Amino acid sequence: MPRIYATPEQLTAWTGQPAPPDADRLLARASEDIDDALLSAVYDTDAAGMATDPDIVAALANATCAQVEYQQATGDDGTGAAGRWGSVSIGPVSLSDRRDDPQAASDVDLAPRAHRALKRAGLLPGVIW
Template sequence: MARRVYATVEQLTEWTGKPVPPDAARLLTRASEDVDDALLTAVYDVDDAGMPTDPDVAQALADAACAQVAYREETGDTGTGAAGRWSSVSIGPVSMSGPQPSAGGTGAGNVDLSPQAYRALARAGLLPGVIR
C-alpha cells in the first residue's frame, strides 16, 4: 500500500510562509504518518487510494501535516522521535532523566502531535474518533 501524504510542498510553503527545507517531501511524509497515527479511530470517506474525498477533511489533514512539519522544525525533531526524548541528560557519570512530557497533544496513536495539528483535526471532527 502506498503511503498517503496529505500535503504538498506548495501547501507547506503557503502554510508556513517560509522557504521549505530541502527534504520537505520526506518531512511531509513523516508528518502524514503522524496524522495517520492520531486518526486511528477516525471515520471519514476515502477514495481508492485512501485519500479523503470531503474537501474539508482533506484541508484539515493538509493543515495538520503542515503544522506537524513546522512543529518538528521548531523542536529540532526529524520525525524519528529522538529529539526531546529526555528532560535532562548528563555525560559523566552518565545520568538521564526522562521522558520529557509531550509538548503537543497526543492522538489515538500516542503520537507527539503538534498543538496546531491537533486543533486542525479536532475542528474537522476527526478527534477523538468521531463516528458519523
C-alpha cells in the first residue's frame, strides 16, 4: 500500500483553492515524488512506514501539497511529462525541442517549496553516516 502524506483537505488549506476532482491521485503521485526525494532520509516510522514525529508528519504533508501545487502551476498532471518537449504532435508522431536532460529523467522534479519544507524538517540532504 503506497504511503500518501496529505489529504485533499490539507491541499485545500495549502493552496487556498478547492481541491481538484482528482486530488487523491495527484496527492498519491506527489507522495511518491516525496518518497523518491527521501531515499536516504532517516526518521521514525510506524509499521506502515508512516512518520510518527508530528513535525515530520507536518513536513511531509506540506511538501506533498507543495509538490501538487507546483505540478499544477507547471501544467503537469502528475505523470512528469509536462515541460519535457517544446512541441508535441500525435499523428503522425512528432516531438521537438526536448527541454530536459535525458540522463536526469529518473530524478524527481521536486518543487522548491517542497524541498524547503523537507530541509527545514531535517530530512534533506538525507546523508547517512
